[in-house]
Amino acid sequence: LERLDHLVKKFQHKCDIHEEWSNGKIDLLKSADFKQCSLNDLRALSRKHLAFESDLAAHQDRVEQIAAIAQELNVLGYEKIQAINQRCQKLCNEWDELGDLTQKRRSTLTEAEKIVERIDSLFLEYAKKAAPYSNWLDGAREDLIDMFFIHTLDEICGLIEAHNQFKATLGDADAEYKTIMRLVDDAQQTSKDNNLDLPPNPYTNIQSE
Structure with missing residues (x-):
């Protein structure tokens, strides 16, 4: 029981940290802010996006840890597993979307830089x-x-x-x-x-x- 309680707290804590970090990131990646940029401003946006890509990669481990804890709780038969699975699924779906949007924004910024x-x-x-x-x-x-x-x-x-x-x-x-x-x-x-x-x-x- 203590093991389950520890895992649940660990899961919730890691999810809280990740969700705080990811808050607003999707809207930022969907932003059309580059459309009003001069060349220098656009280059600054590209450098900022490269830094975000590094930041994103650094959070990969935490997402994998969250998924692993959820899997362990499933194996151990945690009674409130449905809420755990829902939160984990939501977080993983958002993570996949962040990855897709990050690639799209990189391509968009690269193309916009050529045009500008x-x-x-x-x-x-x-x-x-x-x-x-x-x-x-x-x-x-x-x-x-x-x-x-x-x-x-x-x-x-x-x-x-x-x-x-x-x-x-x-x-x-x-x-x-x-x-x-x-x-x-x-x-x-x-x-x-x-x-x-x-x-x-x-x-x-x-x-x-």
């Missing part, structure tokens, strides 16, 4: 192109609204020549603008296709509008 790396590279390329284009645009606006005071025919000819040179650059500028906007569209479409929220560009404050 793609978006991040588009952001960087946009920043490299947007800054010089924005400077060119500001300069062009200034030149076009500038007031000129003309005194000679040569000055008129010089202005006409400068304006013709400016017009000759418009084709290249338009092509560059389209390239920049394609980068924006690609980033937005990649986010949309993968149900991710597009984070702000960390490399520039220059807006595409």
